Amino acid sequence: MIWHSLLLIYRNFKRFKTTFFINLIGLSTGLACALAVYLWVNDELSFDKYHATDSRLFRVMENVRTDQGINTRWGTHPLLAEALVEEMPEIESAATVTPPGFFPQFTLVGANKNVRAVGKYAAENFFSLFTYPLVQGDANRVLANKSAIVLSQEMAIALFGTPQNAMGKSVEWQMGMADLKQTCIVSGVFGPIPPNSTERFDFVLTFDAFKDIMKMGQRITWEDDGPFHTYIVLKEGTNTAQFNSKIAKLLQGKSAKNKSRTLFVEPYSDAYLYGEFENGAHAGGRIQYVRLFSAIALFVLLIACINFMNLATAKATRRVKEIGVRKTLGASRAALVMHFLAESVLMSLLALLVAVMLVQLVLPQFNEITGKQLALELSLKSVGAFLGIALLAGLLAGSYPAFYLSGFKPATVFRGTLRNSMADLWTRKGLVVFQFALSVLFIVCVLVVHRQVAFVQSKDLGYDKNNIIYFETAGKSAQQPVAFLAELKRLPGVLNASGMWGSFVVVGPQGMGPQLEWGGRKIPVNNLGVNYDMLETLGIQIKAGRSFSRQFRSDSLKIIVNEALVATLGMQNPVGKVLGKAQIVGVAKNFHYESLHEKVEPFIFRLEPQAAGTVLVKLAPGREQETIKLLQQFYRQFNPGLTLDYHFLDADYQAQYASERRIAVLSRYFAGLAIVISCLGLLGLTAFTAERRRKEIGVRKVLGASEFSIVYLLSSDLTKLVVVAIILALPISYLVVSQWLNSFEYRIALHFWYFLAAGLLALLVAWLTVGTQAVRAARVAPALCLRDE
Structure with a gap:
């Protein structure tokens, strides 16, 4: 039975070659887009999740009430970790760490070699809280001595040849002024930091040594602010909300001058995606881009599925006899539904194979755009996700055609020409309107994002960033x-x-x-x-x-x-x-x-x-x-x-808008894909309309109709649908781009021509797509049109 169904599916694919290839191209393109975005989203969601204590690892933060509102600080007091451990039994361990970028690059000297390196100071238990596996040394003891230094594997090799040779060796570090230097003993070597880590550093020094160097113990009071990061690991079963309520007033209890300061904790791994705060509350972060690109990938795939639905229902007149015969021979509607769903799922699986090859082909360019190091690894998780996406796409694409085609009655089929109900016509028209509305939305987004990025790059900043280089001294x-x-x-x-x-x-x-x-x-x-x-x-x-x-x-x-x-x-x-x-x-x-x-x-x-x-x-x-x-x-x-390691100030400025530039590039590709897939659908629909009205076209030409009138006849209805899509899409696109621009304090004005240009471009592309097929149909000789089957 299964082989019989597969044979019928194969014969239908072979019979309707144009539809098969349009669906294959559209679905494979949509799936390739979805798979690429899945790889990117999966990588974004994995950042900082690799630590063994991830579910219990938190960053302590501070809200400060000011006359301008609530200001959220990442930095905390240098003695906060010690106080929390002493006063909060819910805490298993805590550590104070200098924040990323707190120091300029250090100069490390070892074995008569000088190297520039990024370092940080951390509490003794740093390697117990965070999972940076040590290839040499004991995680509980590597920072026990004030003169200890823990090198990265790369730094140990650069200075001493191998991690083993580095152990016990002397390393002198120097930073800034001449008095900021110290000779340390290598007590450990940690392995490569995973690529999905927000922090990159080459060595770690003990925070106790930092306190001695800065003479912090002699002048610290609880009224002081601190730039340091405090991390804690809560005990199993601790209620985070209750713990936040408990520590909120801790600083206020230390000094009456701290009445405007409130402590709270946030999951450490949430900082990458939810790192923005406004007036003391979460205000988004990179999670907004995760949601944005997930939605875009879904919409592009949905447009491809709509093509499948439209073409399947449009060619219904070519399959009515097949359905009538099968029902007459006893096939139930459920069996027909399963057959058509199997046909769409098989098409989706074929498209998945093509999509995987497309992703593998474009992944290097995709990585360059996104700044990632993504790889198409066929692990159990990724294979399951890819098959799941393809299966859902196949079921979605085939659902409406399956129920639509299986509903034909044999008596109606054998009586003559099948008449489309108004509901069927409006459904098909609605799908065309929906997919072109999405295309118009993408075009508007491309124009606005491009203009905002150009505005950012050209705005007077109040200083001259051009032709300025900077470097850290040593x-x-x-x-x-x-x-x-x-x-x-x-x-x-x-x-x-x-x-x-x-x-x-x-x-x-x-x-x-x-x-x-x-x-x-x-x-x-x-x-x-x-x-x-x-x-x-x-x-x-x-x-x-x-x-x-x-x-x-x-x-x-x-x-x-x-x-x-x-x-x-x-x-x-x-x-x-x-x-x-x-x-x-x-x-x-x-x-x-x-x-x-x-x-x-x-x-x-x-x-x-x-x-x-x-x-x-x-x-x-x-x-x-x-x-x-x-x-x-x-x-x-x-x-x-020493050698000069310089950077351009303009590059630092541009780094602030890396996400926006990536959005600008990716939105162009996504918009292009949406338009191409939508036009494939229009191309197929125009071809089937021309075929279904072939005899009408022949009669009209015999009676003297011009080719222009035939082209207008075939393209007018689809043109009206595209115009309706544009009218519906423009106000929605205005709301979407306005919301995105609101994240900028300084932004462009939304001129009407952005939306007019997007609508005209979509209409022009639709005309070219429909017009080429309509002209081809209009030029067919009347004798061929009127020939009987």
Whole structure:
């Protein structure tokens, strides 16, 4: 029986070759899109989930009430972990860790080799909380000694040849100024960090050593803020909501000055997808893109399924006799439904094979667009997911045709021509409208995303990011920053140079800095320690007052604020006023140190004449490569044994919009796929309409109808459906793109021509698709049209 059904399916595929290939192309394209997005979504959902304690691993965070609302901080007090373990029996263990990007790159020296590396300080139990498997050393003891250092396997090989050779060896690290250096003993080596990890680092030092270096124990109070990350592992069965209620007032109990500060915990692995907060509540994150692309993949696959439905019901007149004969011979409706569903599922499985080959073919380009390292691994999970997607697509595509075709009555079939009911016609028309409405929506999204990305790249940021490189200092350049910067400025092609502590462009989620109080108002403020000439190097303009100057020795006790800070505090004539313990000497015009998703927040520049942890260099336009070569030679001469590792400031700015650029590229591909698949459906429907009305066309041509009138006859109905789709899609697309643009504090205006252009483009493509088939039908000789079967 099964072989008989398969034989009938094969014969129908062979009989309706055009429909078979249109369905195969459409379904395989839709499935390829769904499979690629599935791989991407699966990877996104897996980030930071590999830790053995994942279900009980939490990050402690802090909400601070300010005059501007609730500010959520990632950073916590350095002693918080110890206090939590002592006072909260629900906690199994806790650790304090320096946050990612907290330090510039270190210089490691071992076995007469110098390497640049990213490091962090962590509590003794760091490798017990987090699953970074050690290839050498004991996880419970590697950070027990203050002089211990745990290297990555790659770093151990770079310095000592093998991880085994690294054990027990001395490594000297240096960071920034000359007094920030220490000799450590390698106590362990950890293996490669998984690619689905949000943190990347080359070595770990003990946090106790950091406290000694910074002399933290001598001056820490519970009123202090902290940039450090506190992680905890809760005991099995702990209720997270109840625990949050319990720790909320902990800081307030330590000091009356902490009445505006509230603690809470969030799952560590949620930070990647749910990392944005607004007024103390979740405001999304990368999960929005996961949902977006999942929906897009679903819609593209749905468009392909609609093609199958439409073509299957359109060719119903060609299969009515087959259905009538089978029912006359005793076939039940249930058996016919199963047969047609099996036909659609088999088509879907064939399309799956083609889709897998397509995904394998385009995966390198897909990885380049998404910044991933995805691979098409045929594991039990992935095979099950792929088959599940194909099965659902097959059942969805075949459901309506199966029930529609199996409902024909033999008496009606053998009586003559089958008449389509109004419900059938409206269903088929509704499906065409739906798929083209989705296509129009995609086109609008492509136009708006492209315009917003172009706006982001061209907007005046309040500073000049072009032709500026930056690098982190080490060796002699860190020890003698004044001499280094002075000689650097004398190089041909260097227009200006300065130094600072930290990074100028903020990439990724970050809480505001400490609060400042003025005139009874408290606001959180970001601040940056800079050297002389930093504002001039960046091209930041002074609106009032002056910039830092070597002519005024007391400027190290002065600050420059931005317009946003003045406006927030409601200051009048701010120059000369004292804010905190520093006097304002200048007001800088607003500049975007964060992405355009955020409004310009209050900012303070502090003068630190020794600041040179990060050096910015303004290069003469047109001489960048020549100047960089001179700069590399100078750096090697000034820092024997070290090489210059530089970056362009413009690249940091662009990194803030990596997601948006990927959306722009992927949306173009998705829109193209949606339009192509929709047009395949129109092509098939036009062909079947022409075939069904073949004799009518012949009679009309015999009576003198022109080819143009025949083309209009065949294309007018489908054109009307496309117009209806455009009318329905435009208001929906306006709501969708408006919602996306709302995530930007600075965004483009939605002009009517975006929507008009999308509608006209969809209509033009539909006309070309329908028109080519209609012209072909209109040119057939009347004698061929009127020939009897």
